[in-house]
Amino acid sequence: MDASIFDLTGRVALVTGSSRGIGNSLAAGLATAGATIVLHGMDEDRLEKARATLAGRFGGGQVAAVAFDITDEAAVAAGIAHVEEQVGPLEILVNNAGIQHRVALTELDLADWNRVLAADLTGAFLVGREAAKRMLPRGRGKIINIGSVQAELARPTIGAYTAAKGGLRNLTRAMAAEWASRGLQINGVAPGYIHTEMTQKLVDDPDFNSWITGRTPAGRWGSVEDLAGPVRWLASDAANFVNGQTIFIDGGMTVVV
Numbered sequence: 001m002d003a004s005i006f007d008l009t010g011r012v013a014l015v016t017g018s019s020r021g022i023g024n025s026l027a028a029g030l031a032t033a034g035a036t037i038v039l040h041g042m043d044e045d046r047l048e049k050a051r052a053t054l055a056g057r058f059g060g061g062q063v064a065a066v067a068f069d070i071t072d073e074a075a076v077a078a079g080i081a082h083v084e085e086q087v088g089p090l091e092i093l094v095n096n097a098g099i100q101h102r103v104a105l106t107e108l109d110l111a112d113w114n115r116v117l118a119a120d121l122t123g124a125f126l127v128g129r130e131a132a133k134r135m136l137p138r139g140r141g142k143i144i145n146i147g148s149v150q151a152e153l154a155r156p157t158i159g160a161y162t163a164a165k166g167g168l169r170n171l172t173r174a175m176a177a178e179w180a181s182r183g184l185q186i187n188g189v190a191p192g193y194i195h196t197e198m199t200q201k202l203v204d205d206p207d208f209n210s211w212i213t214g215r216t217p218a219g220r221w222g223s224v225e226d227l228a229g230p231v232r233w234l235a236s237d238a239a240n241f242v243n244g245q246t247i248f249i250d251g252g253m254t255v256v257v
Helices: 021-032 044-058 073-086 110-138 159-182 197-204 206-215 224-235
Strands: 012-015 036-041 063-067 090-095 141-146 184-191 246-249
Touching (some): 021 141, 044 063, 090 110, 110 159, 184 224, 224 246
Parallel strands (some): 141 184
């Protein structure tokens, strides 16, 4: 196989929620493959710092940034238009932005339920729909939705998140059902427990860390590098016949009792 099938040189990729954390690492992974990346976030200062950092690594011409609220329909339309007009035709979208809210279902306020679903599910619909409106006439595009093992499993106190990620898995299927015949590939990845700055406290908790390593057949936490490879593959021509799938990147957690 020609290795160029994985090359993303010149392709514009927007990664939502990429001013830090997993999204930032996924954007860097796409840039390593040659993509022109557009970072996204709501905090403009943090977003600019992230842009400057990656621009120093890959070159300013390969890194841009845009700030908009993924739950605001008009803001999403304006944000995607900005990318198309200022950076170039959007060929890759990674719907990564999301939030978490931990509280028992019986104590969960409706406002918080709606807030999580808006950020974790409706946002992916709004951004994905707006991107698809640009991609479909061109007959080419990749949409990658970042889900979670909670699309398959459940834990106490994260009911809204679990419902949203389950919905995202089926939204991925729905997008593929409607758009695959017109040249788009829409897939998802469902990370397991990933060691990041945001999960460091959990890693440092001996009981929780022991539970994770014991519950995961691979015997370890995942890394952002474990996610970057599959996302790069799905964004490339190597995955042109993959559609509507959600790939669990969890060290085997979801396949064992």
